[in-house]
Amino acid sequence: MNTDTDWDGVRLHVVTGKGGTGKTTVAAALALALATAGRKVLLIEVEGRQGIARLFDCPPLPYEERKVAIGLGADSGAGQGGDVYALAVDPEGALLDYLAMFYNMRRAGAALTKLGVVDFATTIAPGLSDVLVTGKATEATRRRIGNKESPRVYHAVVMDAPPTGRIGRFLNVSTEVSDLARVGPIRAHADTVARVIRSPQTAVHFVTTLEEMPVQETLDGLAELRELTGGAIAPGGVVVNMARPAMLSPDALALAANGSLDVSVLAAGLKAAGLGDDDHLAADLATELREHALQVALQDRARTELRKAGRPQYELPMLTDGIDLAALYQLAAALRKQGAA
Amino acid sequence: MTNAPRLDLDRIIDDRRTRIIVCCGSGGVGKTTTAAALGLRAAERGRHACVLTVDPARRLAQSMGLTSLDNTPRQVDGVDGGSLHAMMLDMKRTFDEIVEAHADPDRAAQILANPFYQSLSSSFAGTQEYMAMEKLGQLRHADEWDLIVVDTPPSRSALDFLDAPQRLGRFLDGRLIRVLTGPARAGRSVMGVLNAGFSMMTGALTKILGAQVLKDAQTFVTALDTMFGGFRERAESTYRLLQAPGTAFVVVATPEPDALREASYFVERLDTERMPLAGLILNRVHTSPASRLSAARSLAASEALDYQNERLVPGSPIGADGTAQALAVAALRLHAERMQLGKRERRLAEHFTSAHPAVPVAEVPAQPEDVHDLDGLRVVGKMLCEGF
Numbered sequence: 001m002n003t004d005t006d007w008d009g010v011r012l013h014v015v016t017g018k019g020g021t022g023k024t025t026v027a028a029a030l031a032l033a034l035a036t037a038g039r040k041v042l043l044i045e046v047e048g049r050q051g052i053a054r055l056f057d058c059p060p061l062p063y064e065e066r067k068v069a070i071g072l073g074a075d076s077g078a079g080q081g082g083d084v085y086a087l088a089v090d091p092e093g094a095l096l097d098y099l100a101m102f103y104n105m106r107r108a109g110a111a112l113t114k115l116g117v118v119d120f121a122t123t124i125a126p127g128l129s130d131v132l133v134t135g136k137a138t139e140a141t142r143r144r145i146g147n148k149e150s151p152r153v154y155h156a157v158v159m160d161a162p163p164t165g166r167i168g169r170f171l172n173v174s175t176e177v178s179d180l181a182r183v184g185p186i187r188a189h190a191d192t193v194a195r196v197i198r199s200p201q202t203a204v205h206f207v208t209t210l211e212e213m214p215v216q217e218t219l220d221g222l223a224e225l226r227e228l229t230g231g232a233i234a235p236g237g238v239v240v241n242m243a244r245p246a247m248l249s250p251d252a253l254a255l256a257a258n259g260s261l262d263v264s265v266l267a268a269g270l271k272a273a274g275l276g277d278d279d280h281l282a283a284d285l286a287t288e289l290r291e292h293a294l295q296v297a298l299q300d301r302a303r304t305e306l307r308k309a310g311r312p313q314y315e316l317p318m319l320t321d322g323i324d325l326a327a328l329y330q331l332a333a334a335l336r337k338q339g340a341a
Numbered sequence: 342m343t344n345a346p347r348l349d350l351d352r353i354i355d356d357r358r359t360r361i362i363v364c365c366g367s368g369g370v371g372k373t374t375t376a377a378a379l380g381l382r383a384a385e386r387g388r389h390a391c392v393l394t395v396d397p398a399r400r401l402a403q404s405m406g407l408t409s410l411d412n413t414p415r416q417v418d419g420v421d422g423g424s425l426h427a428m429m430l431d432m433k434r435t436f437d438e439i440v441e442a443h444a445d446p447d448r449a450a451q452i453l454a455n456p457f458y459q460s461l462s463s464s465f466a467g468t469q470e471y472m473a474m475e476k477l478g479q480l481r482h483a484d485e486w487d488l489i490v491v492d493t494p495p496s497r498s499a500l501d502f503l504d505a506p507q508r509l510g511r512f513l514d515g516r517l518i519r520v521l522t523g524p525a526r527a528g529r530s531v532m533g534v535l536n537a538g539f540s541m542m543t544g545a546l547t548k549i550l551g552a553q554v555l556k557d558a559q560t561f562v563t564a565l566d567t568m569f570g571g572f573r574e575r576a577e578s579t580y581r582l583l584q585a586p587g588t589a590f591v592v593v594a595t596p597e598p599d600a601l602r603e604a605s606y607f608v609e610r611l612d613t614e615r616m617p618l619a620g621l622i623l624n625r626v627h628t629s630p631a632s633r634l635s636a637a638r639s640l641a642a643s644e645a646l647d648y649q650n651e652r653l654v655p656g657s658p659i660g661a662d663g664t665a666q667a668l669a670v671a672a673l674r675l676h677a678e679r680m681q682l683g684k685r686e687r688r689l690a691e692h693f694t695s696a697h698p699a700v701p702v703a704e705v706p707a708q709p710e711d712v713h714d715l716d717g718l719r720v721v722g723k724m725l726c727e728g729f
Contacts, residue, residue, distance in 0.1 A: 018368070018369055019367060019368020019369035019370075020367070020368055020369020020370060020595070020597075020600070021369065051599070054598075127460050163368060176460065179456045179459060179460060180456050180457065180460055180554055180557070181551050181553065181554045182553060183551055183553060184551015184552070184553065184554060185551060186551065186554065187551065211711065212400060212711045213400065213711070214369075216399070216400065247671040247674060247675045248668075248671050252668065252671075261668075265664060265665045265668060266665065266668050266669060266672060268665040268669075269646070269664075269665035269666045269667070269668050269669025269670070269672075270642075270669050270672075270673075272646060272649065272665065272666055272669065273642040273643065273645055273646045273666075273669055273670075273673065274642060274645060275634070275642050278633075278634075280631075281631055281634065284629075284630040284631035285631055285672040285673070285675075285676055286672070287630050288629065288630070288631065288672065288675055288676055288679060289671070289672055289675065290709075291709040292675055292709075294709035294710055295709050295710075298709070298710055298711075320678055320681050320682045320685065321681070321685065322598065322685060
């Protein structure tokens with residue numbers, strides 16, 4: 001298992017996407033898929049929304065790494081894999097952590113919070129809070145059990161990152177901070193963070209639905225990432241979420257799309273199904289088929305458009321009953337089957 | 342779909358006293374399209390409307406016949422009745438203009454060149470909200486339009502839009518700012534209290550940020566200090582404008598748990614802030630023209646057909662009957678799925694309406710295709726305002 005996935009060398013998976021495309025859901029499913037038996041995976045949330053806690057149906061996450069689930073087992077059975085931990089990072093917690101870890105200054109940190117330094121950082125220099133938050137993710141990625149030779153604590157870290165419109169700046173910490181700090185400790189910290197983010201260990205995955213706007217934002221986001229960082233940050237895969245399968249053959253879809261499906265044929269079929277007493281049913285269902293055909297055509301155009309990005313593409317189905325833990329495992333299995341984990 | 346009172350948007354856009362409509366809600370629920378559709382409909386019913394959007398979606402600009410949207414309202418052609426303008430917020434440009442308007446040329450140049458200013462004015466977190474408020478205030482003040490429809494920034498939370506002025510105020514009143522701007526602003530007594538912690542704090546800041554950063558921050562804050570007062574006043578007056586009776590908030594959501602949860606928070610928050618809520622717009626609702634056929638019956642019928650087909654001898658020509666049955670199976674399965682989705686959405690919407698029974702609701706059915714032109718926006722506007 002896991003010897004032949006598309007992202008074998010990657011240890012920090014950054015997951016972004018337009019709002020409403022299911023970025024958090026995909027990040028969680030990816031974490032479950034990566035956590036095969038004996039492997040620990042950390043799922044990080046950075047926007048203070050407690051979306052992970054809701055998905056895994058657990059109490060709000062503190063600034064602390066907590067076990068939230070067991071990964072997807074080798075034969076795709078739920079609950080047989082390794083451990084999935086989760087952490088909600090906020091700039092304030094990350095600042096205190098940074099001070100404690102690098103300067104042994106936890107108490108001074110508390111005083112700084114009181115004085116409004118954190119408000120200062122987030123209001124006046126958002127780049128600083130980004131570097132603290134991404135810093136936590138890279139620290140977890142690099143962390144080892146003991147000394148330098150010992151194994152890593154986490155096999156992989158999955159970050160539920162800010163949306164596509166903000167991802168370039170968010171990850172381009174080194175440049176963002178170097179405009180503010182040419183020298184000094186925060187600069188050194190930013191450089192360490194940037195080294196991890198710009199290494200082959202990191203990949204940025206884009207989540208999208210098969211609709212025009214999210215697709216356009218995905219292509220724009222990939223282009224922005226490339227431009228801002230000169231290609232130094234590796235793009236990952238494109239995860240298509242909430243795809244609807246075609247229910248008809250391509251020929252029938254084409255007929256349905258332009259409204260030339262023979263309603264009397266459908267009516268005959270419905271009659272055979274014991275639904276012959278409703279005269280308008282065939283026409284009404286033909287309307288539904290037409291809308292379905294239009295949507296399938298729209299999805300196909302979106303897929304073609306997405307292929308222009310030249311990234312590995314994965315597809316997850318729309319789940320009509322919503323997302324619960326069982327659904328997450330189902331999506332995790334789909335990701336693994338397609339080689340994403 | 343729900344028992345909630347119907348949101349009568351035509352009444353709101355036809356009421357000349359309505360001067361501002363704010364579309365808010367979480368990301369990806371169709372706020373921008375809703376704002377554009379409302380603006381167009383209002384214009385075609387005789388209003389002189391301006392749509393202020395923060396979403397850089399090129400396609401929306403194209404749907405209004407504009408090749409690009411910049412920081413200036415542009416007239417949309419092909420609108421009957423009144424008039425429609427549209428503009429997209431350029432937050433850096435808006436911020437620069439405020440600095441230029443509030444500081445003398447030397448100081449303005451100094452501020453514009455400061456690295457902290459550049460980071461602050463071009464970063465997304467927070468600044469976009471201040472600037473959206475600022476621009477809204479400017480447009481309203483210009484008094485060239487009798488209706489402004491604004492779409493709120495795609496914040497991590499819909500509430501950020503409301504919090505922006507207060508956060509700015511809290512920041513400006515913060516002790517750190519007083520420390521950074523030095524004794525001149527802090528006054529003797531405050532410095533007395535702070536002195537003990539002051540050297541420790543600057544020490545710590547120097548340690549974390551480096552001396553140069555601290556110095557840049559100090560220069561920036563001092564330079565901005567003189568104009569911040571006016572800036573904050575404007576943000577606060579825009580905030581009061583939002584509380585005034587001429588404003589109508591519409592909360593936009595899709596029938597999804599996250600979007601409805603955000604909508605719920607927002608409705609409660611508007612109530613706390615005494616801001617006038619018009620109602621909820623529920624976008625992308627799945628309905629069916631054949632809702633009389635339940636999901637269960639539809640599925641059962643498709644299974645009955647499958648069962649009949651299994652009894653056909655494999656390889657034997659199915660003929661016209663087979664085609665008809667295969668088509669019926671697909672149609673029935675599709676219908677069952679759609680009914681199930683609709684049922685789930687109704688349950689989710691009922692969570693909202695039972696918690697907020699007095700909030701009027703307007704629903705827009707899911708469209709098979711995206712909006713591409715003014716006609717598309719007209720269709721959305723018609724469904725929004727007249728129901729379906």
